Amino acid sequence: MRGLFVALISSALLSGCASTPQDPSGTWVNQAVIDAAVDDGNLREALLAYGPNLEWQIDSQRQQARFSNGFERGEGTFERQADGHLSVHFQGDFHESLSVTDGELLQAQSDAWPEQRFVRVAAAADPIAPLGSSFEHALYSAYLGGTWLIKEGLGEGGLVVFQADGGLQGLPGAERYALCLAGDCAAMSGEFDSLWLQLGDQGQSWLFEREGNQLRIFQALNRSQIDEVPNFYKGQQRWLLVKR
Known part of the structure; x- marks a missing residue:
């Protein structure tokens, strides 16, 4: 009898643990986009294949x-459903369904988005950092991290470091950079990957190709008329960088 009692108690405890939903609080990034970009080199194709959403921040307390x-950035409130899923409500009667399974945040397929998966970042997001910066830092570190040698172009023989926070060292004429992820810059660069290089208050768009340990940066030439939305195409190569 005592053994049966212990077994029943153990079963109840295990059942209770299994039914306890995981706390989704934290910052989650689209690691699939990062992995695909690193593996294949083409950032635009990775974003199209595994995006478009890049980061979620969940606060269960609020x-x-x-x-x-x-x-774009969106903010909504959620209700936890009986099955543990989060039903997120946005302005304009817009809804999304989120769930946590095996350590991943799953955004269910909807009328607006395909199914997407996210992994939680280890460090808490800086409360004053812009939404999306955790994804950018992870992407910049994985995609452009390390030291690059200027093989061809201005500053040949020098070393270049792309920092996770968008800082840039060693590339002549630039001290900041940003990879184009979405929006107007993506529309203007069409089939090409693009980045922004800036020195002080001045900056401009460039097109690039990343293949293996090589990064080629090209002038972004505009085929549109002056009163039209820019439409960039690849001009002369300005730099060839090789990862050391």
Whole structure:
């Protein structure tokens, strides 16, 4: 009898643990986009294949959920359903369904988005950092991290470091950079990957190709008329960088 009692108690405890939903609080990034970009080199194709949303921030205490796709940001409130899923409500009667399974945040397929998966970042997001910056830092570190040698172009023989926070060292004429993820810059660069290089208050768009340990940066030439939205195409190569 005593053994049966212990077995029943153990079963009840295990059942209770299994039914306890995981706390989704924290910052979640679209690691699939990062992995695909690193493996294949083409950032634009990775974003199209595994995006468009890049980061979620969940606050269970306030029942708030925020997302960024690199251009738009949304903030809503959620209710936990009987099955443990989070039903997120946004202005304009817009809804999303989120759930945590095996350590991943799953955004269910909807009328607006395909199914997307996210992993939680280890460090808490800086409360004053813009929404989406955790994804950008992870992408910049994985995609452009390390030291690059200027093989061809201005500053040949020098070393270049792309920092996770957008800082840039060693590339002549630039001290900041930003990869194009979505929005107007993506529309203007069409089939090409693009980045922004800036020195002081001045900056401009460039097109690039990343293949293996090589990074080629090209002038972005505009085929549109002066009163039209820019439409960039690849001009002369300005730099060839090789990762050391």
